[in-house]
Amino acid sequence: MLNLSVLLEDGARSVPDKECLVFGDLRLNYALTDMIANQVANLLVARGVRPGDRVALASPNLPYFPFVYFGALKAGAVVVPLNVLLTPREIAYHLEDSGATALFAFTGTPELPLGERAFEAFQQVDTCETYIDLPAAAGATESAIDGAETLWKALDGQPGTFETVQANADDTAVIIYTSGTTGRPKGAELSHHNLMTNAIVAAELFNPHPDGRDVALTVLPLFHIFGQTVVLNASLYRHGTLVLMPRFDADEALKLMDKEGVTGFAGVPTMYWGLLNAVQSAEPGTYDLEKIAGEIVDACSGGSSLPGQLAEDFAKTFGVEIKEGYGLSETSPVVSFNNPRVRAKTGSIGLPVWGVEMKLIDPDWNDAEDVGEIAVRGHCVMKGYHNRPEANAEVIRNGWFRTGDIARRDEDGFYFIIDRSKDMIIRGGYNVYPREIEEVLMTHPEVSLAAVVGVPHETHGEEAKAFVIRGADSTLTEQELVDWAKERLAAYKYPRQVEFRTELPMTATGKILKRELT
Incomplete structure (x- = not known):
């Protein structure tokens, strides 16, 4: 039996008073974060959500995300994280395709009226019965959306303790939707075992806690699997602190690094590019670069290929070599890692991580020698696409998942991405x-x-x-x-x-x- 929510629960038992979430002036310890997640679980059960039901969550990087994410998991539900930029039509599609019975959505801001779009979509989907507004104002009990109920009002009177539903390790925990660059998005079903094992592997590879300090700037969207596994889940496994940033802004990120003493940063290449540009174009003395660089002990990149020149420039400026990893939504996501402190090659995505196999294949699934499409097998590979048996047959064979990424492999076994086949x-x-x-x-x-x-x-x-x-x-x-x-x-x-x-x-x-x- 295994439930991914143990990541938060273990912290609440072991280090209850340690800071878990930091957002602006709000600082929540592990005990309080877990208590609110328990209230969410009780709320869901009271509203008729049963183990295996799908709960959709549309929220930027706010404390709401872990509250609802782990609360739904505790109740035995399947979390369906939604991209906050989706239109009403797209949100409705995700609700219908996943079969979600409940939707939690952030009210939003004038620049990001997420709640209005989400509530419009909710009203179009008959099978989705519960809508909970995650209000912009802390503790708000009245919703700005006519007909919606806020989280804080819904949680009023809900107990702060909950007996977590014990799921099977292979039960689906999260459905992550692909970007849909080729056709309509497909939901990758990731099990508790997929996500737990990958979080533990990521925690060992990306490990920013010298002398017990472990502060991760959480700017990768948590609705994306990269942010969920490598930042949220891996940090909680290590009992680290998450500094939440809803939207990446290089200037604000550098200020938060300074203020909070951030020790670890995970991002996509364009974020590293943004940090470098901000430093290079700033007036002297704008940032305490010596302090920021002195605190950061780990940086990793994923999501797309990291240009070698960018990696070199970042290392010169911040004194930290970027570890480049490789993965996909369908692989929970970490597949391989290139660690300069252990064994690495410039421009490579490294070697397969523990428990994962990689190989190169041709279009007919035959093994390729030096160049081909990457295929992956191991604990990270999804159960399959939700309700897509034909698509599953195309991409999974004998436990191997074909990624669509073209790579070459050198004589030492290191993989180098050439490009997406598409x-x-x-x-x-x-x-x-x-x-x-x-x-x-x-x-x-x-x-x-x-x-x-x-x-x-x-x-x-x-x-x-x-x-x-x-x-x-x-x-x-x-x-x-x-x-x-x-x-x-x-x-x-x-x-x-x-x-x-x-x-x-x-x-x-x-x-x-x-x-x-x-």
């Missing part, structure tokens, strides 16, 4: 991998960030086009960058088109949204 550009019959071009462009002294996509071409089928953010005070022209890339890439690889932008579209998790680049 992002690959076919130019005149040649395979062109955008990541290779991006890595080269990022080494140009006047290029700050680059993203490469394929665009239609009359004779070649596709052509590589680069979208670039220039560095401060740069006068670089499109043709100059094309000529520069031509000298460093094969004739069929270098981008013939360059477009300069002041910003690039990004997902809520900070990954560049290439499908919006044309």
